[in-house]
Amino acid sequence: MKNWNRLLYLLAFIKFILPFFLQNPIYEPHRDELLYLAEGRHMAWGFMEVPPLLSVFAWLTHLFGDGFYWIKFWPSLFGALTFIITGKIILSLGGKSFALILAFLSFVLSGYLRVHYLFQPNFLEIFFWTMIAFSIIRYIQTTQNKWLYIFGISVGLGMMSKYSVAFFVTAILIGLLITKQRKIFTNKHFYYASLIALIIFLPNFVWQYNLHFPVVYHMKELQRTQLQYVSPVTFLVEQFTMQLPVFFIWLAGLLFVSFSSNAAPWRFLGWSYIIVLVLLLLGHGKGYYALGAYPVLYAFGSFYLEKLTSVRFKIWRYAFVIVSFLWSPIFVPIAIPIFIPEKLNAFYKKTHAEKTGALKWEDGKNHPLPQDFADMLSWEEMAKKMSKAYNTLDSNEKRMAILFCDNYGQAGAVNFYSPKYNLPQAYSDNASFLYWIPDSFHFDNLVLLTDDKNEMQHAFIKNFTSAVLFDSITTPYAREKGDLILVLKNGNADFKKMMIEKLEKDKRKTRMN
DSSP states (O other), X not given: OHHHHHHHHHXXXXXXXXXXXXXXXXXXXXXXXXXXXXXXXXXXXXXXXXXXXXXXHHHHHHHTTXXXXXXXXXXXXXXXXXXXXXXXXXXXXXOOHHHXXXXXXXXXXXXXXXXXXXXXXXXXXXXXXXXXXXXXXXXXXXXXXXHHHHHHHHHHHHHTTOTTXXXXXXXXXXXXHTSGGGGGGGOHHHHHHHHHXXXXXXXXXXXXXXXXXXXXXXXXXXXXXXXXXXXXXXXXXHHHHTTGGGHHHHHHHHHHHHHOGGGGGGHHHXXXXXXXXXXXXXXXXXXXXXXXXXXXXXXXXXXXXHHHTSSSOTHHHHHHHHHHHHHHHHHHHXXXXXXXXXXXXXXXXXXXXXXXXXXXOTTSOBOSSOHHHHTTSSHHHXXXXXXXXXXXXXXXXXXXXXXXXXXXXXXXXXXHSHHHHTXXXXXXXXXXXXXXXXXXXXXXXXXXXXXXXXXXXXXXXXXXXXXXXXXXXXXXXXXXXXXXXXXXXXXXXXXXXXXXXXXXXXXXXXXXX
């Protein structure tokens, strides 16, 4: 066991450092990363999009200097920790080195390669989904009540990471209820642990309540703008395509826990997987929403395939590894941006990557790059040009000027690079940035960053004595390419009143009636 632990930690270390060597340095922080980093400067018990735990790591990133390494440190770290927990499940079942290697391949040749390099709540969600399953597995193996308390803590912290943890908790509980493991509900410590989970999550619930549940508004907007375009077929296909090189491992795990007579204690995991897929399908979830359900299946699949080939069929061990690696030259450039955009685009054309769905954006159309990669471009150009536009104002004009952005990516980028380009804070009425706009502020001049290509034709432009289209975003392949920068001077009282009323209306809209 000691030797297997050494191997486990060595593989976890490789898992941690690998993405830092893969991503091409031309790419900047992701659009969503800029939002979550901004939340670290506005600490609260909740945000419109997510619970507060990720903002703690954003705050730490700011404390350590906002370097690109620290932005990526946390998802890489929790990716390694999730792999360690997966390995611990394998070792607790009696698995050895080959099973650990298969599990390692599952983490570095699947969608986790991208998830564990983006500063988004998904890396925390996946970790806590895995911890929830691990704690129940260990309780069944040992009957020690401490694992129930670890379960409770994991649920509580998981809910403070992302609300979709509730889907997995529901699936796990139903899975336990309809199998012989239902006896867990007769243990009083299970309810004490559940109370701990509730206490941990309570501050966020109170925050949501006091603000009339803005998460409901956010989910409605998400449903309207994105999720309604996700078909059940696409969702199910993505369960394979986002893990194509290693899908046979989790599939083996699912079959093992669902049908093997030797896996009767773990039958609840098979039910849990099916139930969580059904819940996500009913909610029109995106394919990657289910990624948290797979580490435990990879653990059981790796264990099962190792056991299956321990005496007979040993040649299959080579086949499993070779087949997985044969996919890597095609899969890795889709999972993480290892080349500059031009080279990636040429690669996708050559390999017909559009057939995998990897190039399909939220608009349902194929584009030259995956949306995540296009969301990592143009941000510094944006901040630099906003600085130039702002500096066309004289000192008196600057005192009565604000920077305003159409979306959270733009505002997050301007604020992220503001120390470098000596910019004041940028505002936006999009996402949680809406909450950070003062209830009242005074301005005459507006430096506007907009993704509306027809902004200069709108009626409100006439409310300024001077309106200049200063520049636009030109970074090739960027999702924000073509965004406009306007310098608007001497806005009249009608515009200021209209803007304040609009912001008040937007804030009211986020509250559940």
